Structure formats: C-alpha cells, structure tokens
Amino acid sequence: MKPLEILAIVLASYLGIVVAFEALVVVMGKRQAEHGVGAAEKYLVITTTDASGSRDTVIGSVDVDGKTYVAANHWPRGWYERAVAHPDVEVTRAGQRAPYRAVAVGGDERDRVAQAYRLPFVVRFLSGFPPRAYLRLDPR
Numbered sequence: 001m002k003p004l005e006i007l008a009i010v011l012a013s014y015l016g017i018v019v020a021f022e023a024l025v026v027v028m029g030k031r032q033a034e035h036g037v038g039a040a041e042k043y044l045v046i047t048t049t050d051a052s053g054s055r056d057t058v059i060g061s062v063d064v065d066g067k068t069y070v071a072a073n074h075w076p077r078g079w080y081e082r083a084v085a086h087p088d089v090e091v092t093r094a095g096q097r098a099p100y101r102a103v104a105v106g107g108d109e110r111d112r113v114a115q116a117y118r119l120p121f122v123v124r125f126l127s128g129f130p131p132r133a134y135l136r137l138d139p140r
Contacts (some may be wrong), residue, residue, distance in 0.1 A: 014128075015128075017126065018075075018126065018127065018128035021126040021127060022074055022075055022076055022127060022128070042060055042061060042062070043058055043059070043060055043061065043093075044058070044059065044061050044068075044070070044091050044092060044093040045057065045058055045059075045091070045092040045093075046059055046070065046079060046083065046089055046090070046091055046102075046137075047089060047090035047091070047092070048079050048082035048083045048086065048089055049082065049086050049088075049089075050082045050085065050086060054090075055078075055079065055082070056092075057079035059071075059079070060073075061093075061137075062113065062116050062117040064112055064113050064116045064117075065112070067136055067137075067138075068091075068093075068136070068137045069105070069113045069117065069134050069135065069136050069137070070134070070135050070137065071113075071117055071132050071133065071134045071135075072130075072132065072133045072134075073119060073123075073127065073130065073132055074127050074130055075127065075128060075130045077130075077133075080133060080135070083102040083135055084102065084104055084135075087101050087102040087103065088100075088101060088102075088140065089101070089102050089137070091137055098139065099139070099140040100137040100138060100139055100140055101137075101138045101139075101140050102135045102136075102137060103135060103136045103137075103138055104133065104134070104135055105134045105135065105136050109136070110134055113134050113136075114132065114134070117134070
C-alpha cells in the first residue's frame with residue numbers, strides 16, 4: 001500500500017469516528033431534553049426559536065464571575081445559530097425555567113471563559129476540533 005492510500009484510510013477512519021461521536025452527542029442531547037437533565041448544576045436546557053418553532057437543547061454551562069456561559073463545542077450548532085439570530089431564549093436549570101438574553105462574547109471575556117471552560121483533549125479529538133463560540137446568558 002502506498003503512503004497516500006494509508007493516509008487516506010486514516011483520514012477517512014478519523015472522519016467516521018468524528019461523525020459517529022457527533023451523532024451520539026446529538027442523540028444523547030435529544031434524549032436528555034425529552035427526559036430532563038436531573039439536578040446536575042453544570043447542565044441546562046436552552047430553548048431557542050426560529051421560524052419553524054422552538055427547540056430544546058441540553059448543553060453544559062460554566063459560571064465565571066457570577067455570570068453563566070454556554071459554548072458551541074461541537075460541529076452541530078443549530079442551537080447556537082438560533083440563539084444568535086433570536087437572542088431571547090428560555091433556560092431551564094435545576095428544574096427552574098427563566099427568560100434570558102443570549103449575548104455572544106469575544107475578546108478578554110471570551111479568553112476568561114475559555115480558560116474556565118476547558119474540554120479534555122479526548123473530547124476535542126473525538127469531536128474533530130471544532131471552533132468554540134461562547135454565549136453569556138443574561139437574565140431578562
């Protein structure tokens with residue numbers, strides 16, 4: 001086998017792993033949204049809207065300086081795009097639902113959040129190293 005063929009097989013295999021991992025994450029998130037997240041404080045359900053209606057997505061969160069942040073950590077990021085386009089969202093956390101405004105963050109604030117919201121290398125590897133984007137959830 002030629003080196004180029006080996007490289008193609010390795011890359012195709014890696015792409016298959018990333019697609020399988022992302023599909024698993026989507027399925028798990030949908031099941032968690034349908035059946036509740038439980039009392040885990042680092043997870044929340046964000047309800048985003050668009051012209052087709054509202055959708056619930058289970059995502060992890062982090063509190064930094066008394067503010068709550070969420071991150072688009074995977075390639076499927078429809079919830080993030082909906083929140084940016086329609087920033088008035090609903091958040092359910094520890095059984096309490098409340099209205100929030102999703103605000104995209106950048107600069108120093110983004111750097112502080114990225115430092116506090118680290119993902120293990122294995123998760124970044126399995127998800128194909130997607131770019132991370134952060135939202136601050138401000139109470140309305």
